[in-house]
Amino acid sequence: MDIKIKLPDIGIEQAEVIDVLVHVNDVVKKEQVLIVIEGDKTSMEIPSQYNGRIKEIMVKVTDIVYINSTIMIMELTQDVIGDKNCIPHNTHVLSNDISNNIIHASPLIRRLSRSLNINLKNITGSGRKNRIIKKDLDDYLISNKMHINSQKLSNNQDVHIKNFDFSKFGAVEKVEISKIKKISGSVLYENWSNIPHVTQFDQVDITDLESFRIKYNKKIVLKEKKITLLTCIIKAVAKALVNFPYLNSSISIKHQKIFLKKYINIGIAVDTLHGLLVPVIKNVCKKNLSDISSEIFYKSQDARNGKLKISDLQGGSFTISSLGGIGGTYFTPIINSCEAAILGVSKFSYQPVWDGDNFIPRLILPLSLSYDHRIIDGAEGARFINFLNHLLSDIRLLLV
Secondary structure: OEEEEEOOOOOOOEEEEEEEOOOOOOEEOOOOEEEEEEOOOOEEEEEOOOOEEEEEEOOOOOOEEEOOOEEEEEEEOOOOOOOHHHOOOOOOOOOOOOHHHOOOEOHHHHHHHHHOOOOHHHOOOOOHHHOEOHHHHHHHHHHOOOOOOOOOOOOHHHHHHHHOOHHHHOOOOOOOOOHHHHHHHHHHHHHHHHOOEEEEEEEEEOHHHHHHHHHHHOOOOOHHHOOOHHHHHHHHHHHHHHHOHHHHEEEEOOOOEEEEOOOOOEEEOEEEOOEEEOOEEOOHHHOOHHHHHHHHHHHHHHHHOOOOOHHHHOOOOEEEEEOOOOOOOOOOOOOOOOOOEEEEEOOOEEEEEEOOOOEEEEEEEEEEEEEEOOOOOHHHHHHHHHHHHHHHHOHHHHHO
16 A cells, blocks of 8 residues: 655744655655754654655655655555565664664754765764764764864864863762753854854933833733833834845855845744743734734743744744843844844943933943844944934834
């Protein structure tokens, strides 16, 4: 019996195939991984739901696949997995006897191996069920005397720390890195290493903006409808991006092209117990301040409760990282690889401002704009943050 294997509903409309793990005539077992797909910020293994033999493969690496699209044709079998005599030559079967032919590795390890041009078939995994882990890639690089560049998995500092005995100075507790921090840490390291960052700093007078916001919120009963400072910043950034489209773009060095996005989707960094998550507010230009406030409220709540869908984290064209609730003045936020810039927002405070006759107290908000210098030069970065300053200084400009 033949059956079509379709891409299940994984919370996103489309994704890119980054690895195909089976071949035509391979015999597979239920739960064996068939392909690995990747969206903007996450990877996912797609397993087989059946025991059977692969008859036809409809996708290849770099293909874009959609929900319910057919990825393979499989011949269903009841006994082929258990009967070795039925196994064709060079097939890969997930069983205790011949599992060595299956490559067990996470999407992150597969992505790192491709970036380092390592064939995972040449590596024997040391993890559970021969799973290939980070240490195996490290050992392979060392044993083959490969040059470790900016994309290497560990640097000299890591080796030094690993071999250093901290306990001789006092008590030490080893804490496992959370899954989210492992993933985000790898991505941040790669982004910081590969993108030439420039950070532009500025101060914005938000006295009038805060006065309007406080008066408006006194009339609002529902908490999720109250306008926050972040709401106003998101709206102002969206308007600024319309006027400065290169800050709402992506670059392809390989194809020597810049992709100017006609949509404005803004990611907001949310601090959770498990690490930093960045849900995306989509089509900001089409939403008013009240709509944006509600979406921030619910998506931040979902992020902290672990209820975000994959689609909630994808599609961003610009990111805002706000530390205003915690403190500090300026910082240098790291740009997401598919974006051109990121805005850091710090804690506002009253500062004396000279009006020509006297020093008067004004609410001053520190901003930090990091941008990709391959796309944006210093003059354009300065003009963008000056325009943003202009919008936030006068709330009326956001309403027209």
